[in-house]
Structures are given as structure tokens and as C-alpha cells.
Amino acid sequence: MDLDLTPEQVKLQATAEEVGRSFRDDARDWDESDEAPYRHIFDRVAEAGLLAVAIPREHGGLGGGALEYLITVEALFRMSQSWLPAEPVFATSGPGPSMLLIGKQEARDRYLPDIVSGRRACNIALTEPGAGSALTDLVTTAERDGDEFVLNGTKSFVTGSNVNDLNATFVRFDGVPGAKGIGAVMVDAKLPGVTVERGPRFLGDRGIAHGNLILEDVRVGVDDLICAPGEFGRLMTAFNLERLHNCGFWLGFSEAAYDEASSYVLQREQFGKPLVAFQVVHHALADMWVQIEALRLLAYRAAATAVEGRFPRLAEVTQAKLFGATVGPQITLKALELHGGLGVTTDFAIQRIHRDAVTNVVAGGAPAVLRTGVASGLFPGVRFGQH
Template identity: 40%
Template structure:
């Protein structure tokens, strides 16, 4: 990893995360997936006590003041064994709380960030809507300011940890300005009057990570919970680049786990009187898997390291996410093929890795959307995807 060598402290952090993942979370992964079990509260507190929920949160707000790369290292190790547990490391280090860190008020940071680090609250993000997915600026959820309150009406869809998180950073229209110009964000508590949730979706993957719609019916929150005012969409999606690197790291973990399991399997499994690894076609496949995993890691590390204490570069982030998302699907599929019939069973875990790989390629902006963003960065301008007749 020329240029991205881990420091001794980061190696220790990785080893600790790996030990916890293997000892605590690997034995539970299959059962949690089968039964769609959300992370038990005591396990959230375990992650908090280990310091894994506050890696990137500044020390003055109860965290450890670590780097983005520190958080991604921990997330990968846990996600290789158990994506349900890793999701909560993801959410607290690269999720909506980072918007508070960069653009929230001092009062908001003091009030929320220590509770995120301690596991006392969880904050999810609400962007997508029934008619606003990739076209996020088509969102219709509205908020108006009345005195010292913000009043919210509308709905959000595909909310990861929806119905389980205690708080939500809700992207909404705060003015009548068209497109991105009217969009801002506000924190909403799950127990606020007028907030309700749909049934948790039964997804192909992401099992144990609830996904539910949220409905807002004249929900009133204090104006002190307004984080980004109308016109701040660019700020919000600047921070979302951090979340996209977390997403890419989930894909990296899936690819690495697929490679690790396949490497062990072909060394032991015999056909025609010799181990599978002795066949040249198997060697070629393993090499292809390894190249894709290593390339993904380097792209993610580049974006994380270059970000420093600021926001990742959009071009580097989109390349890392797009490549890692597609890598995870391809490598997990190759791993299933190398396992033969065993790869199609639940026992060996490859089918679970493959199912989860598709979810991360959809969440946070699909590879198709990332390619549009890459082209936009290459040419230094945005490309209008709308027919002229319906431009906003």
C-alpha cells in the first residue's frame, strides 16, 4: 500500500476491531441475517465502550478526534464479519452527525455529538422520497418556520435504520425556490408528535438493518434543530461524500471477505485428486479477485487521506464508490462460483455477501449516478439530466 501505510496506532486499532469482529460478531452474523435481527442495544453500547462510535467525533464533544481513515479501518474489519454491527459504526462516524460537525451550531454539536459517541442516541438520514431517489432535488417534503418552531410535512423513503434510530437528519424544502436552492436540513426526534413510520421493508440484503418510510404530519421541532437553511444543499452533499466513502468501505469489506473465504476454500477443497488451487483457471480467478479488492482499497484510502480534516474530493469519492460497489458484486459472485454448489448454500456465507453487495451499490447514489458525477468533475460542469420542458 505505497503511500497509504498504516501507522502503528492504526494497526493496533485494526487488530482490536478484527478481534472483536471475530470473537463477538462473526458467530452471530448468520442468525441475525436469517431472523432480520436489529443490533441489540447492549451491542450498541459495547461498540460505544470500545470507542468505535466516536472515532471521528472531536474530543471536545466526547469522541476520539480520529481521522476518517481510522473509522474506515474499523468499519471494514467489522463489516467483513457482520454488516449489521458495522452499520452502526458507519452511521456514527460517516453519517449525518458529520453534518453537525461541519455545519451545525455549537449548541447542536454540544447537545448531540456526545450522545452519538456514547450510543445514547442514533441519528439516521432522510433524503429519498417515493418520487425522489437519484433525482434528490425533486423532494417534496416541506418545512416552514413559524416563530421559534419548524413545521414539517411530507414523507421519506428507504430510510436505513428507519423506525429504530432515535433521531433523523431530514432534508426538506425550506423555501419555494426551485431545485436545490430551496433545500435545507433539520433534526427530528422519532418521538416528536406527528412522526410515524411504515412497516420495515423485507429487503434482499441489509437484513437486520431496518428500512422504513417516515411520515411527517405537522411535525413541530424547535428552530434550534435547524441545521442547514434553505440553499444549503451543496453543503449537505459535500458532507455526504464522507458517507459515500463509508458506503464504499462496506463494499470493500464484502469483497475482502469473499476473497478470504474463497482463498481458504480452494486450498482445502479437492477435485480430481488435488486441491482446487492447483488448477490454473482457479489461480487466474483468485488473482482477478485480489486485484479488484486491492484497487478498491487504494481508491478509498486515497480519498480518505487526501480529505485530511476536511471534506473528501467529489471526484475521488465517486470513483472509489463506483469501483468498490461494482467490485463487491463481481468478487462475491466469483467467490460463489469458486465454491461450486457449496457457494449457493447459506452455510458458507457467500450468498449472504453477494446479497448485501447489491444493497450498497444502490444506497448513497448508484454506480450510474457516480459515473455522471465523475464526468461532471472531469469537465468542470454539471450535466442536465432533465428534458428542457420540465427543468426546475
């Protein structure tokens, strides 16, 4: 088992770290104003050659796989201490674009060239006001009308809704209930009948919207069909990249919290010595680091064992994401505590890092639902019904 990165992967990591670091001072302003110059961020990430990192070369991407994806977003999250610089990677290489890889050729030909070149980037729109964990209860409809589908419904929590045009959107075809009726279509936010609402303000991830996409008699063509109903399992295979993105988030933000805490305890003195000299303090940092290393092993295993190097396997990526969502907020909270009272002031980044961490606990799937998924793998003969 080789755990070393290749020279190319080390180079990719260094590039992403440099780009992330270049934005670190901006993260505070984006958080305070809840606005960010996304086009500028996108262009900088594009100039560094980080778009479409996990899209095959034959489709114009960089030709990396799940591992390159994880390396890139982890470094961007860690160094920028913000959600935003990893968003262009997510929207040109993450679950939305990856659905095109497993979906119908017509949609792939129509959209992937624009996405990999950064002309248009792609969100993922699954969740609805009444269907979060219960994704297979979604009620957004697609009715066939000649060569078109007519879409009606509301998608919520669409990350990037205010900045990316395209939305890989899960819809129910012809009223067929359950997973069997669910497929996906591409929806351009500029189409007639689409309303993009900013939605509620968030505790963290500020500077980008997780907004609502309201569809009222929106017409898309048959060429916009990504996956027909009956292929829910395939769609969820591509969705495993979302979970890997979440793993990158947990790794990067846990590391960022460790970075902040470890430098603070070296310079802050109490009782005539630096905080790090107290055993309880350096033990806390040692525990944080071991948790980060364990998370890294789980997350990198999920990427390394990906199907065709591209789509993380469900069992491994679910375990890694669950572990990240469990230890991540503990690490960021401990790092905040080590800053003492200053930790909750806006003079220090750690409060923002912790808010971003808390914001992401259920993103991409609530821990309770992930636990049931892990348990299902452990007890294959037992059915853990969600209803």
C-alpha cells in the same frame, strides 16, 4: 507518499477486527430471522471504544478523521460479514453526525453530546418515494411557524430507522424549488407526528431496517435546524462520508468474499487435487485480490486527501465508490461460483455476502449517477444535465 498505517491506526484496525470477528457466527441468525439484538451490538462496539471515531476530541469524539473512519468500518464489515456491527460507527460518526459539525452551533450543542456518548444515534434521511437519484426534487416541506418549523412528507430507505432515534433530515423550506430550497433539520423519531414504518423486506443487509419515516405536522424548534436552505453544497460535503462508508462496505465485503473463497478452494478437492491447484481457480483469486488492492488504493486515497482530514473530496470518493459498486458484486459472485453448488446453500456464508453486496449497489447513489459525476470532472466545460 507513505502508504503505511501509523501504530495507532494499526491498533484501531485490530480492535475493529476483533469486534467484527466476535459477531461472525451471529450474522447467519440475523440474516435468517431479519432481526438482530442491536442494543447488544451497539454496546459491544461502544465498549471497544469505536463510537464517534471521526468526531473531534473537543466534541467528545475520538478525534480521528476520514481515514480512521474507513479503517474501522472496513474491518468491522470484513470480519463480521454483516452490515450491523458497523452501524453504530455510522450512526455516531458518519454523515448524519458529521452534518452537525458543519452546521449550526445550536443543533450541534443540542445533539452531538448525546450522539458521541451513544445515548442517541443518528440516521440520515434524504431519499423520498419520488426523489431518489433526483434528490433535489424532494418534496418534504418545512414551514416556519414562529420559533418552530412544521414538517410534512415521507422519507424512505432510512437505514437504521428501527434502531436509531435521530434523523438528519433533508427538507424543502418555504416551497423554494431546486437545491436552493433544501436544508436539513434533526428529527427525533419519538416526536409527535412521526411514524416509523419498517418498510419492505430486503434481499440483504438483513437484521436492520431501511424503513420509512412519515412526518405529519411534526414540529421542531429553530435549534433543530442543522443547515439552512442555500447550504446544499455544505450538506453534500458531509454526505461524502456516506460514500466513504460505502467504500468501506465494498472493501470489507470484497475481502470477506475473498476470505471465504480462498479457504474453500484449499480444502475442496476434485479430480484428486484441491481446487486451488487448477490454474483457472488461482487466477480467479489473483484477479479478485488485485481488484481489492486497486479499490483499497482508491478508497484510502479518498480518505487520505479529505478536506481537513475529515470530509472526503467529491471527485476521489465518487471514483472509489463507483469502482467498489462495480467490482464488488463481481468479486462476491465469483467467490460464490468457486463454492460450486454449495455456494447457494445457506450452509455457506458466501450466498449471504453476495446478497448483501447486491443490496448495496445503489445505496448512497446509483452507479449511473456516479458515472455522470466522474464525467463532469473530466469535462468541466460540458454540462451533463440530469433532467
